[in-house]
Amino acid sequence: MYLHTDQLINEIVVDEPDPAAANALQEGLSGQFGEMRTMMQYLFQAMNFRGDPSSKPYRDLLQGVGTEEISHVELIGTTIARLLDGSPRYNGKADDPIDEPGKGGATPLKIALDTGNIHHYLVGAQGALPVDSVGNPWSGSYVYNSGNLPLDLLYNLMLESTGRLQKCRIYEMTDNKAARSTVAYLIVRDQAHENAYAKALESLGVDWGKLLPIPKTNAEQFPEVKRLVDLGLQSVQYTFDAGNTSQAAKLYRGASPSNDGTELTTEVMPEGHPAGIAPERREEFSPGLDPELLALIQATAEVELRDADETGS
Template sequence: MYLHLQKLIHPIETDEPDPAAANALQEGLGGQFGEMRTMMQYLFQSMNFRGDPAAQPYKDLIQGVGTEEISHVELIGTTISRLLDGSPAYQGKKDDPVDKPGDKGATPLSIALDHSNIHHYLVGAQGALPVDAAGNPWSGSYVYNSGNLVLDLLYNLMLESTGRLQKCRIYEMTDNKTARSTIAYLIVRDQAHENAYAKALESLGVSWGKVLPIPKTNAERFPEVKRLVDLGLQSVQYTFDADEKSQAAKLYRGASPSNDGTELSTALMPEGSPLEMAPERREEFAPGLDAELLSLIQATAEIELAEANDPS
């Protein structure tokens, strides 16, 4: 069973809306190496896990990481929504009141025609979608669950390494604080998960480093990443086990495979950050056509009709 707290796993910084950055982040959400993939892959591996009681630490480790990935989906999806929310006003002409439907003929959602993913406006009402940055729907065929523990752990290590590499690229694509605060956190947590699967492989006698080295991204040069690394966030793994029966600590301990001089440790869960509800977006007819909005639309239509019929 899972419990949900009304908190985000990490705070999201406030900045201007940025629909282009939102679309880049879609790759980190619904792409082949995104958070939806890691969430589903690890949860399916843990649900289908086979073995005797001695294998319990491996199941607990995979399930703990998979549970954390649910919160990463929530975090990156909320970030995309905040980058999109109110974006019709972003980069618009200063003399063009695009946030006022019908005012002087302005079109509220005109930005959707020439900024990134139009589906963010047509389908998602300025919210995240289960797609990649090119708009391709997320696919369950991404999920790898072979039933062989060593193969699954190797694949998971590769998945986390590739995901971190992509997030470093996304970070370099934008200087938006909202986007970077989330990207930096996910870069560091991907490294923690790399450490998890690397340690598990080592315990099975697999010399993974000779075949699949953790890529050296030097992400610590990003200030937001360095701040989190200095806190040791790359060397702790959460169990999300309210009963405190997880045996993941039997694996996630000792010197970090990242060779950064830190020691690995486990914890129940992070403190979290307040989760706020997004405001209504009238130009998207969200959450719905209420009486006030219908009245506004009617009044706007009457004004525009009068202006159209005015010969002067």
């Protein structure tokens, strides 16, 4: 059972629309090593987990990381939507918000023909899609769940390392502040998850030596990443366990396997940041609500609220 808080796990810095950056971020969302894959892989591993009571810390660790990945899907998907929102930069004529086809004027969605992913406009109404950066749909075949704990943990560490590598590349593809704020956060959290799976594998006898983190990057060269690393975000793991019964802290503790001098700690969840709702996009007929219908819905809601208050009193 999950509870949703109407907040984003990290702030998305406001910047100009950038459909090309949005398309690059699609790889981080729905590519083979993206957030949708990590979310589904860890949650399936947690749901299918088998073992005696002593193995509960491993199941709790998978559950906690998998639950955090839900918020990462929300964060990167919302970032894509904000990078796309308003990107046509066309609001129509003063007397005709959407030009009539064939009248010789500018067309509202012309940008869709030569910038980014045409499906962002044609199918998604300037929103994120469950596809990678070249339009391939996300596939459940990406999910790895062998049932063997050491194998699954090794695969998960590889997944986090590859995802972090790709996000470092995405960061260097764009200088858009909105895109970079999200990518920087995910780079740091991917390292936290590398640490989580590395610690779990250490408890099973693995000696990492100097291998981690993967890839080895100078995080300080990315200002947004340095700020988060200075806060120690790479060394904390969230349990998202409202009942406070998670045993993940039995694994996620001690010196960081990334050899950065930090100690690993666990928390229930981060504070979060306001989410908000994107504005209406007339050129996409989104959401396409009829003013008269809206007025009727509002009037009906007011009557129902009034009746509920009278009944309650």
